Amino acid sequence: MTTSKEPVVIVGGGQSGLAAAHAALSAGLRPVVLEAGTAPVGSWPDYYDSLTLFSPARYSSLPGMAFDGGDPDRYPTRDEVAAYLRRYSASIDAEIRTGTRVTAVHPRPGGGYLVQTDGGDEIAAAGIVAASGSFGNPYLPVLPGKDAYVGEVRHVAHYRRPEPYAGKRVLVVGAGNSALQVAYELAPHARVTLATRAPIQFMPQRVRGRDLHHWLRVTGADLLSRAVLTRLVRHAAVLDTGVYRDAITAGLLARREMFTAFTADGVIWADGTHEALDAVIFATGYRPHLDYLAPLGTLDDGMPRHVAGVSTTHRGLVYLGLEFQRSFSSNTLRGVGRDAAHVVAALAAYQSGRSRRRLQPMTRLPVRC
Numbered sequence: 157m158t159t160s161k162e163p164v165v166i167v168g169g170g171q172s173g174l175a176a177a178h179a180a181l182s183a184g185l186r187p188v189v190l191e192a193g194t195a196p197v198g199s200w201p202d203y204y205d206s207l208t209l210f211s212p213a214r215y216s217s218l219p220g221m222a223f224d225g226g227d228p229d230r231y232p233t234r235d236e237v238a239a240y241l242r243r244y245s246a247s248i249d250a251e252i253r254t255g256t257r258v259t260a261v262h263p264r265p266g267g268g269y270l271v272q273t274d275g276g277d278e279i280a281a282a283g284i285v286a287a288s289g290s291f292g293n294p295y296l297p298v299l300p301g302k303d304a305y306v307g308e309v310r311h312v313a314h315y316r317r318p319e320p321y322a323g324k325r326v327l328v329v330g331a332g333n334s335a336l337q338v339a340y341e342l343a344p345h346a347r348v349t350l351a352t353r354a355p356i357q358f359m360p361q362r363v364r365g366r367d368l369h370h371w372l373r374v375t376g377a378d379l380l381s382r383a384v385l386t387r388l389v390r391h392a393a394v395l396d397t398g399v400y401r402d403a404i405t406a407g408l409l410a411r412r413e414m415f416t417a418f419t420a421d422g423v424i425w426a427d428g429t430h431e432a433l434d435a436v437i438f439a440t441g442y443r444p445h446l447d448y449l450a451p452l453g454t455l456d457d458g459m460p461r462h463v464a465g466v467s468t469t470h471r472g473l474v475y476l477g478l479e480f481q482r483s484f485s486s487n488t489l490r491g492v493g494r495d496a497a498h499v500v501a502a503l504a505a506y507q508s509g510r511s512r513r514r515l516q517p518m519t520r521l522p523v524r525c
């Protein structure tokens with residue numbers, strides 16, 4: 157049986173884990189955050205050097221603490237975000253253990269979970285918040301001939317700065333914000349081509365003199381689910397102040413339709429022509445990093461089975477920080493707090509005994525979203 161003294165274990169000490177800890181404390185639960193890295197700042201220090209937030213500081217806060225320290229309309233840097241998360245973690249009264257990687261989560265026969273760590277600890281937990289992000293699980297598509305290609309192949313997760321690519325022929329694959337940002341900053345240093353499956357869609361950073369995030373908030377678009385949003389917007393779009401579109405129009409950045417295969421020294425384009433390359437950088441996204449949940453048998457080809465972040469297979473298991481977990485803003489600084497309150501409420505309801513069924517794998521639980 158679970159006891160009220162048992163903590164809720166939060167796996168991951170990034171913005172999602174910290175927002176979960178904040179919500180858990182507010183709900184009267186005892187959170188313990190386990191973070192594999194050396195500080196509770198998530199993956200931000202590992203993002204590329206030049207990264208700045210796409211939302212202004214005023215729209216980039218977690219619950220309970222403003223993103224202060226300057227002009228609220230500035231776009232904070234990667235390091236500012238890490239510093240903000242450090243301050244945030246210090247401001248909440250939660251136990252946070254850094255240097256602690258969760259290796260496995262097992263169900264306990266009478267209910268609850270047993271959490272194992274790389275340090276050999278075993279922690280009995282009343283509930284689990286899986287907030288381990290996706291940066292540790294970059295997605296690389298399978299493409300014909302890739303194994304034969306002898307040049308550099310890298311996921312954008314491992315890209316830091318443009319200088320090592322000076323004078324090289326570089327292909328960036330992808331049509332999202334990271335692809336455009338990296339291709340754009342490489343362009344003055346290297347010969348860059350951007351390969352995308354469809355024409356790139358742009359979204360203006362500013363509309364009628366206000367940052368787009370102002371309008372996302374006042375129109376409620378920030379809270380739209382994926383199902384609703386895809387009915388309104390057919391393709392994902394890149395936020396642009398105009399510089400990316402101009403760079404493509406001016407020929408500084410070449411954009412081509414996705415290539416069909418690798419060769420030993422480059423790629424074959426859709427029109428059959430060959431281009432020799434020194435490096436290919438894939439900005440092709442990420443998948444949730446949840447390998448430690450394998451003993452529960454809850455993952456479906458690596459993906460969690462959930463409704464709005466609440467597991468549909470295990471009571472007392474919730475997720476946070478998934479892309480489109482509940483809305484467009486779920487996987488962002490500004491949106492994760494809303495989801496944290498939602499999933500922690502489900503945990504609290506479970507723990508307070510409103511839900512009496514045992515913590516065992518089930519085919520499907522009735523979950524409200």
Ligand SMILES: Cc1cc2nc3c(=O)[nH]c(=O)nc-3n(C[C@H](O)[C@H](O)[C@H](O)COP(=O)(O)OP(=O)(O)OC[C@H]3O[C@@H](n4cnc5c(N)ncnc54)[C@H](O)[C@@H]3O)c2cc1C
Pocket residue numbers: 167168169170171172173190191192193197198199200203204207208209210211256257258259287288289290291292334445448476477478487488489490
């Ligand atoms: C390049 C890039 C730019 C982005 N820009 C923005 C932006 O401008 N604005 C915005 O709001 N969002 C942005 N995002 C989206 C999102 O806000 C970030 O990805 C954010 O870091 C997600 O936070 P998280 O806490 O969910 O995951 P992460 O930051 O990845 O944190 C997860 C943490 O879990 C830890 N962990 C993983 N596995 C384990 C384990 N088994 N045991 C213990 N700990 C573990 C990791 O060490 C990590 O610290 C961006 C994302 C990327 C990739």
